[in-house]
Amino acid sequence: DQEKLRWGIETSRGFLTADVVVSATGPLSDPNIPDIPGIDSFPGKVFHSARWDHDYDLRGKRVAMIGTGASAIQIVPAIQPDVSRLTLFQRTPPWVMPRVDRAITGAERWLHRQLPFTTQARRGLLWGIRELQVQAFTKRPDELGLVERLAGRNMARAVRDPALRAKLTPDYRIGCKRILLSNTYYPALTRANVDVVASGLAKIDGSTLVAADGSTAEVDAIIFGTGFHVTDMPIADRVVGTEGRTLAEVWRGGMKSLRGATAAGFPNWMTIIGPNTGLGNSSMILMIESQLNYMADYVRQLDVLGGRAALDARPAAVEGWNDKVQKRMLRTVWNTGGCTSWYLDANGRNTTIWPGTTTEFRSATRRVDLGEYEVLRAPKSSATEPSATEPSTAEPSTPEARTKNPGTKGTKKVEAGA
Numbered sequence: 001d002q003e004k005l006r007w008g009i010e011t012s013r014g015f016l017t018a019d020v021v022v023s024a025t026g027p028l029s030d031p032n033i034p035d036i037p038g039i040d041s042f043p044g045k046v047f048h049s050a051r052w053d054h055d056y057d058l059r060g061k062r063v064a065m066i067g068t069g070a071s072a073i074q075i076v077p078a079i080q081p082d083v084s085r086l087t088l089f090q091r092t093p094p095w096v097m098p099r100v101d102r103a104i105t106g107a108e109r110w111l112h113r114q115l116p117f118t119t120q121a122r123r124g125l126l127w128g129i130r131e132l133q134v135q136a137f138t139k140r141p142d143e144l145g146l147v148e149r150l151a152g153r154n155m156a157r158a159v160r161d162p163a164l165r166a167k168l169t170p171d172y173r174i175g176c177k178r179i180l181l182s183n184t185y186y187p188a189l190t191r192a193n194v195d196v197v198a199s200g201l202a203k204i205d206g207s208t209l210v211a212a213d214g215s216t217a218e219v220d221a222i223i224f225g226t227g228f229h230v231t232d233m234p235i236a237d238r239v240v241g242t243e244g245r246t247l248a249e250v251w252r253g254g255m256k257s258l259r260g261a262t263a264a265g266f267p268n269w270m271t272i273i274g275p276n277t278g279l280g281n282s283s284m285i286l287m288i289e290s291q292l293n294y295m296a297d298y299v300r301q302l303d304v305l306g307g308r309a310a311l312d313a314r315p316a317a318v319e320g321w322n323d324k325v326q327k328r329m330l331r332t333v334w335n336t337g338g339c340t341s342w343y344l345d346a347n348g349r350n351t352t353i354w355p356g357t358t359t360e361f362r363s364a365t366r367r368v369d370l371g372e373y374e375v376l377r378a379p380k381s382s383a384t385e386p387s388a389t390e391p392s393t394a395e396p397s398t399p400e401a402r403t404k405n406p407g408t409k410g411t412k413k414v415e416a417g418a
Contacts, residue, residue: 007021029228031051037202042206045220058083061084069178069226075225076194095148127358130281130282131359144173168189175337177339207220228342231344232248255345277361278352282358305375310375311373
């Protein structure tokens, strides 16, 4: 509501309003199930890895696993001993590194109890190693050849069949797609009841699955491990900004935000894990904490401004930030590695990954720069009205009123610092 500088929110419990809305739905939340011809004719069970049907018993069934990402490498070893036949449809093989998890020894636990600072030192060391590693991803992808050889040896130890190894060997630079960690994936693929189809699923004819290379498999159940709507987040279709356009419409040419948090034309709307905040080398907790720091300062700035106010990201600031990010992206492994990944949008732009260190991002989001925002002020009559925090019956009178721009009448734009 551009006149009252409030968001109207329709929920399953009714209508409510808010001064600030934070979208923390996450990009890995809405499953992406490909539109495979004939899927409606399949008589068996179909579900996505993120919507697992725990009531369906896979034991003794012929199962197809579609996809070879982080979900598949966990699912395949887990179900392989129970199913009668497992067919893995692999459009692109992943690079898989050994998982080096181990039990913390009694001596280490004793040390950490006696000298608590060693726990922080240990965590700091692990973080520092990750910060150094990112340089190879973002600046020197050619140096990743050694890591590829290590991954190749990991495969060779588990897969003795040269024909199967050939199917499982990627033809792109490691890191271009998400690097996976597993000690059980490759061994599971060598079992007698597992077939690896080195081709994507093309169509379904009854119980018969047909790959793009023409090979077929008869199955009782299909599990999609095909990822999520990351660069086309469905929540963007539900958010209507000041000009009556949805966030999805504004992002039609590719997701863009200021410091991964705010978008022009959507005042007092913030996204946690927004565009170009994902990581391919370290913990996402570090990025989330940085965005929460930015959000906290955003709210502090609103308090300092006083009255009913909103901050709207300036289009020039959004474009400037994204130009810098995309310029840095050009030399990264995600752009030069020779693969097509879920990091890229429909236009081939990487709108998912942060092309730098977590230290850089934390510095960039430490404080809100008011020079990057327009300060919007509501007229006094609106500014004195309290905002609702509980569902209410005070819905706009028509659907049009709820979704269309109520106009700019009475709204004042104040230059930052004025």
